[in-house]
Amino acid sequence: MSTQQSRSDAIYASLRRAILEQALKPGVKLPEDSIGDTFGVSRTSARNALLRLAADGLVDIRPNRGASVAMPALEEAEEVFALRRCLEREVIERLCRRMPKDGIDALISHVREEERALKASSPRSIRLAGEFHILLAELTGSKLLIDFVSQVVSRSSLILARYGRPHSAECGIDEHIQLIEALKNLEANTATDIMEHHLHAVEDRAKAHDKEASPDIAEVLERYRSMADNL
Amino acid sequence: MSTQQSRSDAIYASLRRAILEQALKPGVKLPEDSIGDTFGVSRTSARNALLRLAADGLVDIRPNRGASVAMPALEEAEEVFALRRCLEREVIERLCRRMPKDGIDALISHVREEERALKASSPRSIRLAGEFHILLAELTGSKLLIDFVSQVVSRSSLILARYGRPHSAECGIDEHIQLIEALKNLEANTATDIMEHHLHAVEDRAKAHDKEASPDIAEVLERYRSMADNL
DNA sequence: ATAAGATAAATTGCATGCAATCTCAAGATC
DNA sequence: GATCTTGAGATTGCATGCAATTTATCTTAT
Numbered sequence: 001m002s003t004q005q006s007r008s009d010a011i012y013a014s015l016r017r018a019i020l021e022q023a024l025k026p027g028v029k030l031p032e033d034s035i036g037d038t039f040g041v042s043r044t045s046a047r048n049a050l051l052r053l054a055a056d057g058l059v060d061i062r063p064n065r066g067a068s069v070a071m072p073a074l075e076e077a078e079e080v081f082a083l084r085r086c087l088e089r090e091v092i093e094r095l096c097r098r099m100p101k102d103g104i105d106a107l108i109s110h111v112r113e114e115e116r117a118l119k120a121s122s123p124r125s126i127r128l129a130g131e132f133h134i135l136l137a138e139l140t141g142s143k144l145l146i147d148f149v150s151q152v153v154s155r156s157s158l159i160l161a162r163y164g165r166p167h168s169a170e171c172g173i174d175e176h177i178q179l180i181e182a183l184k185n186l187e188a189n190t191a192t193d194i195m196e197h198h199l200h201a202v203e204d205r206a207k208a209h210d211k212e213a214s215p216d217i218a219e220v221l222e223r224y225r226s227m228a229d230n231l
Numbered sequence: 232m233s234t235q236q237s238r239s240d241a242i243y244a245s246l247r248r249a250i251l252e253q254a255l256k257p258g259v260k261l262p263e264d265s266i267g268d269t270f271g272v273s274r275t276s277a278r279n280a281l282l283r284l285a286a287d288g289l290v291d292i293r294p295n296r297g298a299s300v301a302m303p304a305l306e307e308a309e310e311v312f313a314l315r316r317c318l319e320r321e322v323i324e325r326l327c328r329r330m331p332k333d334g335i336d337a338l339i340s341h342v343r344e345e346e347r348a349l350k351a352s353s354p355r356s357i358r359l360a361g362e363f364h365i366l367l368a369e370l371t372g373s374k375l376l377i378d379f380v381s382q383v384v385s386r387s388s389l390i391l392a393r394y395g396r397p398h399s400a401e402c403g404i405d406e407h408i409q410l411i412e413a414l415k416n417l418e419a420n421t422a423t424d425i426m427e428h429h430l431h432a433v434e435d436r437a438k439a440h441d442k443e444a445s446p447d448i449a450e451v452l453e454r455y456r457s458m459a460d461n462l
Numbered sequence: 463a464t465a466a467g468a469t470a471a472a473t474t475g476c477a478t479g480c481a482a483t484c485t486c487a488a489g490a491t492c
Numbered sequence: 493g494a495t496c497t498t499g500a501g502a503t504t505g506c507a508t509g510c511a512a513t514t515t516a517t518c519t520t521a522t
Contacts, residue, residue, distance in 0.1 A: 005474085005475060005476085006475080007475075007476075041476080041477085042478070043477085043478090044475085044476055044477065044478090045475085045477090048475095048476095063483095064482085064483050064484060065484070065485095066484095
């Protein structure tokens with residue numbers, strides 16, 4: 001998405017993080033007023049950010065009813081993961097054909113960050129687990145592929161947030177490590193198998209009870225507004 | 232995309248058609264004022280439509296510089312078609328596993344429409360050729376897959392509009408027919424081969440000179456505004 | 463003449479106001 | 493007691509106005 005009107009950028013980024021880190025759970029309403037107020041801007045800018053999040057599939061906008069964090073149905077889960085397997089297979093094939101020279105290093109350092117966040121039991125770990133897959137896509141260099149993978153990963157996070165076990169945050173870091181190893185040796189089949197297994201594990205984790213009601217919005221928004229982009 | 236605020240809907244649909252039928256060529260500027268004026272609405276609604284088109288990849292929005300019909304670079308062409316092959320392969324596999332009972336009929340009737348439009352040398356034929364592939368995706372029933380296929384098809388159209396031969400409108404209708412036949416017999420491999428060949432043909436067609444300058448915008452907008460949704 | 467600079471016109475970024483629509487609770491009806 | 497109606501409050505849809513940025517035009521100097 002090439003659009004960016006500076007003021008809605010910050011809002012977009014903050015909201016996105018809040019949703020992906022499950023601070024804002026599926027179904028939570030996102031009124032333009034509240035958002036505008038907490039960020040000190042008008043509804044116009046808030047609306048703009050919401051519109052972009054809707055394009056990413058992270059929020060639902062229903063006419064005259066406003067925006068809320070998207071609530072993917074259970075049937076969608078299968079769709080999403082099927083497509084995700086399709087796309088990530090393509091990513092791996094391309095990376096085994098041509099891996100940028102600093103690629104492996106970037107992956108390793110990302111996993112290190114995942115481990116750090118997990119040890120600190122930071123909510124970042126949830127988001128970072130997803131962004132590992134986005135990083136893989138980025139290494140292919142294909143803008144479209146990055147975009148599509150981002151979308152399926154985002155939606156997966158949403159599904160996990162809605163149906164998954166609370167804070168399923170171990171998130172298969174070891175599988176990420178195995179995958180890196182296979183990629184380093186250009187073993188496409190092995191890598192694909194690991195990925196397949198990994199995604200099935202994630203998908204299985206998405207088969208539990210509904211979650212408890214969510215806390216106050218204003219508080220969450222304020223927290224994520226003040227956070228800088230400390231990754 | 233679940234968003235729709237009634238007034239921008241009409242604008243969105245009209246602009247989309249105009250772009251896909253190559254009445255608005257890549258690079259053409261799309262000022263909010265002009266659009267709002269021709270459609271008798273304020274810039275706000277026009278802007279909203281543009282924002283959605285940007286999410287589809289049909290227009291580029293650069294900060295403080297406004298919107299214009301997207302101009303995919305030549306390097307993007309390869310990306311787009313590679314991903315398109317990946318996605319459409321998935322579509323075919325799914326359809327061979329489970330084809331809705333009226334699916335074949337729907338495809339046949341669509342191709343008939345393509346033929347009609349081609350005979351009348353209507354600009355619709357260009358758009359319909361793309362929408363055949365979207366229809367295929369729709370038959371899978373997967374919202375996400377429909378969405379993704381729509382995007383790659385749209386971008387393909389843009390690439391064809393920019394680099395392809397002028398009005399390359401034969402558009403391989405016969406290949407569409409062959410594909411339907413293979414799908415009817417559930418021959419996944421044959422279908423995939425045909426699709427592969429078909430997409431390569433389309434891609435090859437996207438290798439020519441730059442195009443001539445485009446005509447007046449206002450005129451085009453007015454034409455597409457007054458058109459009802461006669462498919 | 464060409465290039466650089468200044469001024470004016472056009473266009474977007476953003477905020478705000480009003481009308482339309484939706485939400486939800488209180489009261490009326492069966 | 494349950495359902496339907498009514499109305500107030502909240503929230504979005506849309507238009508418009510102003511400031512900021514960009515783009516185009518016209519000087520001016522080399």
